Amino acid sequence: MSKLVGKVAVITGGARGMGAAHVRRFVAEGAKVVFTDILEDDGNSLEKELGDHARFIKQDVTKADDWATVVSETESTFGPIDILVNNAGISMNKSLMEITEEEYRRILDINQVSVFLGMKSVVPSMQKTKGGSIINISSINGLVGGAIGYTDTKFAVRGMTKAAALQLAHMGIRVNSVHPGVIETPMIAQDDAKEAIQEFAKFIPNRRIAKPEEVTNIVLYLASDDSSYSTGSEFVVDGGLTAQ
Numbered sequence: 001m002s003k004l005v006g007k008v009a010v011i012t013g014g015a016r017g018m019g020a021a022h023v024r025r026f027v028a029e030g031a032k033v034v035f036t037d038i039l040e041d042d043g044n045s046l047e048k049e050l051g052d053h054a055r056f057i058k059q060d061v062t063k064a065d066d067w068a069t070v071v072s073e074t075e076s077t078f079g080p081i082d083i084l085v086n087n088a089g090i091s092m093n094k095s096l097m098e099i100t101e102e103e104y105r106r107i108l109d110i111n112q113v114s115v116f117l118g119m120k121s122v123v124p125s126m127q128k129t130k131g132g133s134i135i136n137i138s139s140i141n142g143l144v145g146g147a148i149g150y151t152d153t154k155f156a157v158r159g160m161t162k163a164a165a166l167q168l169a170h171m172g173i174r175v176n177s178v179h180p181g182v183i184e185t186p187m188i189a190q191d192d193a194k195e196a197i198q199e200f201a202k203f204i205p206n207r208r209i210a211k212p213e214e215v216t217n218i219v220l221y222l223a224s225d226d227s228s229y230s231t232g233s234e235f236v237v238d239g240g241l242t243a244q
């Protein structure tokens, strides 16, 4: 459990769900972790649980000013940033004819513009240590179609990952995307769809939905030096769903 000793990580949407699983594992692997979210109570209690190597900062990932604060506070607390996990996101299950322009722009901001802001904000910090790893959380809906808005943003995250990887490679900064299938988190529970999800699980080759920690294993691999030659790539964790 020492894959990230000496590394400083920023993880967005880290107060619950998959983000919280990544935060816990990164700390266990020796990283110093700043995690951010809009959910202050959940963030504060996770910070208390994890002790000195984890720090929670309240951040709205759609705001450039919040990103500037996160970078400067991370540097002053732990030092320059080695790893960024752009994990924060929302789902939206409305049809093309139901979704309003305002809702559409909101999901673009949270799922897509945030990733642009995050990558742009951490690069100067990563340059101080001559490298880094950025992990952008997309979805299988960045590979195959799903809900309008959500699918659009997750395809964009996949594309932005490749564009940034090409531009940042000469700086020693790697950028990869992760594409989870159906994962047991509050995002899924909140849609009031538990029964439908269990029904859907029958169509997954592995016949089950995944635990957040199963995605963390891939995120950890990409954050660590084990993945030193991987950049601009897609890493799918979906129990075989998109292989059909």
Ligand SMILES: NC(=O)c1ccc[n+]([C@@H]2O[C@H](COP(=O)([O-])OP(=O)(O)OC[C@H]3O[C@@H](n4cnc5c(N)ncnc54)[C@H](O)[C@@H]3O)[C@@H](O)[C@H]2O)c1
Binding pocket: 012, 013, 014, 015, 016, 017, 018, 019, 036, 037, 038, 039, 059, 060, 061, 062, 087, 088, 089, 090, 091, 110, 137, 138, 139, 140, 179, 180, 181, 182, 183, 184, 185, 186, 187, 188
């Ligand atoms: N759960 C799944 O099945 C699944 C599948 C594929 C991809 N994903 C993606 O994985 C990521 C994590 O999702 P999850 O399932 O853990 O969901 P979750 O809802 O449990 O966690 C998402 C976190 O993002 C935070 N967040 C939302 N808007 C924010 C904002 N403006 N600023 C800062 N934080 C904000 C939320 O407060 C929450 O803590 C998301 O990007 C999601 O799209 C999830």
